[in-house]
Amino acid sequence: MKLLEGKTAIITGASRGIGRGIAQLFAQHGANVAFTYSSSVEAANQLETELNTLGIKAKGYKSNAASFTEAQQLADAVLEEFGSIDVLVNNAGITKDNLLMRLSEADFDTVIEVNLKSVFNMTKAVQRTMLKQRKGSIINMSSVVGVKGNAGQTNYAASKAGIIGFSKSVALELGSRNIRSNVIAPGFIETEMTDKLDAEIVKGWRQAIPLKRGGTPEDIANACVFLASDMSAYITGQTLNVDGGMLT
């Protein structure tokens, strides 16, 4: 059963990792997909070609999610090209980990701008279109770290916790217009972002997860399909932990 037939989705940061998995599954479910990336031109071109073979319309845009102006330009371009914006997945994110003692002001600011301000930028950019359509689903990618905190990630945890507060507020503001806003908090999902971690630490994490494995981009993408589709029509303002039981 195709759950997203006829819907147009913007997915930020889809050249690799979780975003790529979401773009692939959305396309398999019949969605038209506009996705962004920061610098991975080749990977983005490959994904665009792959998605278009599925019989939907797909296009990759090089767009810095941290830039308010670029977010506006992106939303305008997508509306012109695709005709509607039904789903927004704010997935783009980065880490710049360090203990607070060593964390620079620049690394704090950059993580907040790319991870949190981007969510403001993109939500503002699609708001008018979704209000006119009187429907929309916004899905924001937080993290278990935003729910629980993590030593060495004050900047990242603050950005991801901020997303939860922002998202709940949008749910309250825009609910009367049938615009929903939910958060996914992934646990340990094995992507390039986590490839940077020490192998022994990763082994320990897998053992500590009740389901005894790291998650896959597809695990997160499945939750996104649900929240993007009309199957979740009565769900807004929620944070869904997709973490193999990590926070339980």
Ligand SMILES: NC(=O)c1ccc[n+]([C@@H]2O[C@H](COP(=O)([O-])OP(=O)(O)OC[C@H]3O[C@@H](n4cnc5c(N)ncnc54)[C@H](OP(=O)(O)O)[C@@H]3O)[C@@H](O)[C@H]2O)c1
């Ligand atoms: N992996 C995990 O375990 C995990 C856990 C919890 C939450 N998350 C969250 O899930 C999201 C995706 O994580 P991931 O592991 O898939 O990351 P990833 O493999 O590092 O991929 C990040 C994606 O974001 C894009 N991006 C980075 N900065 C950008 C910017 N300024 N503007 C637009 N796009 C930008 C990258 O584009 P380029 O390829 O061009 O650089 C790439 O497509 C992030 O928000 C992350 O915080 C991940």
